[in-house]
Amino acid sequence: MQDLIAVVDLGASKILNGIATAQGEILVKEKFPTNPENGPADIIDRIADSIRKLSSWCGDYESQIVRVVAATPGPLSYPEGVVVDSPNLAWARVPFKDELSKRLVKPVIVEKDTNLAALGEYYFGRQGQPRSLLYITVSTGIGGGIILDGRIWRGHKGGAGEIGHMVVEPQGRACNCGRRGCLEALASGAAIRHQVSELRQQGKGIGIVALGNAKKDIGAEEVGEAARRGDAEALTLVSRVVEYLGRAVANLVNIFNPEIVVLGGGVALGWQDLILERLNLDVKKEVFAINTQDLKIEITSLGEDIVLYGGIAAALQKSGI
């Protein structure tokens, strides 16, 4: 019987669980809505139930699941695994690691989702090269994972990588984190939805709204599709998002001089054709010449599973299996 790894990707809007082999093959996975309004206990219960169910589909839970790795949104204290004051989950101080371990009756490694995504990209997307990699997720929220010399940089208490809370427009919209004009408040999936809803309130955005099939919550998907059809309001919205992303990435490139910046998350994956070329141009124009040497800015090829791959990488690192 082979050893298996259970991985959990707890996001603000959806949870993705999977069971993988030590070779990095994901055998089975399941996605379901987070419903953060139900509170932490319900969410952790449902995660544990899902892991047990998925495990039973491909092996024996007790004997074959040798590692459980779970990802949560930040900020997350490391190594304690306490979600400290997550603006997107609206969790104040939840001892996620302890609670999940209790329910699963197995030790759990808990890492911030963006750290695991960066690790997944590093191991499975890039085979351990290049050695310095910044990962940025543009999803409901915006976060980052930092790989330096092949290792996650977590900072003193695990709070590093909060690049979604870099101010890119000081007079911009208030952010959930308490600051104003953070990248996340202007360029995340939630920010895009907010901008569409503002357009609608003004009786604008017809070309975007028309693609929403009477959906209440119109966001990046419809904006992207409208932009591809040449809708001016959608193009402006996309353009503004790229401008903010470019400003933040340029700041980061001047700070870290990384070899590669990889973007992932629903918005980046869905808008790849709309943003990647201009993002490269903007950033390379903005930063010092020394920092553009060999610099790559790409979208992950691991898609939605990037955090699961990071979980597998973390399990392999930890266990030496």
Added chain:
Amino acid sequence: MQDLIAVVDLGASKILNGIATAQGEILVKEKFPTNPENGPADIIDRIADSIRKLSSWCGDYESQIVRVVAATPGPLSYPEGVVVDSPNLAWARVPFKDELSKRLVKPVIVEKDTNLAALGEYYFGRQGQPRSLLYITVSTGIGGGIILDGRIWRGHKGGAGEIGHMVVEPQGRACNCGRRGCLEALASGAAIRHQVSELRQQGKGIGIVALGNAKKDIGAEEVGEAARRGDAEALTLVSRVVEYLGRAVANLVNIFNPEIVVLGGGVALGWQDLILERLNLDVKKEVFAINTQDLKIEITSLGEDIVLYGGIAAALQKSGI
């Protein structure tokens, strides 16, 4: 005869050279203006002459100077030691390491000034604790040095740490680097001089100008003194500088979750009483709670010699003497 270390701190406005023992005692030093308008050859000649002269005052140049460590403004390619496109020296591509080695007939270690300052603070200011330290110089320009797990983070080509070129006010003043609203363009010594000169052109800033004793180039010193005397325009100017510094430091703290942020450079040293308390308040209010745990924001105690101390630290690291 004891081994000695020669250290060079090449800045945009002044050059500071010193000779030190392997125990970190600076025996003799000399400061003279850079006069960047004379071009690189003249500057490198004068640095070499000064090092030979200083050495002769405390020993034998040929036999006792076992290491030469020189700091330059960034961007500097590492380990080649080529100053790539320094906005403040107006050097395009100067092979400083090779040129200085040739003139001194000794191998020279060249590092970016802010990297050495960070290393100096880490070894001589903090005795190797804490392990993660961000150093920010607020001088003619603004730059940074990053110590992670006790080591300088230089990035892929040596271009890391350019935190002066983080955009903090997108509609702000054009920066020498080509971007707009960089921290350096708004909060550096040069930016402060520029703001005073703008006030003068508008017939304002009387309280600041009065302290300049008919000097043409009135800057941070006079602004600081006027602010201490309660001059409203000076207080506004100081307040704006602290606001920009606070925004940038908060961004960095959310990115790195460092244990300590240390400020140095003429403006930070001269304005310590005016800025340190508010900077601490601003940053700790702005960042995630997890990133404020144990966080210290301080001014270096190594004063103007911080880069020399960094040079000594680098020499000791390299030689094991």
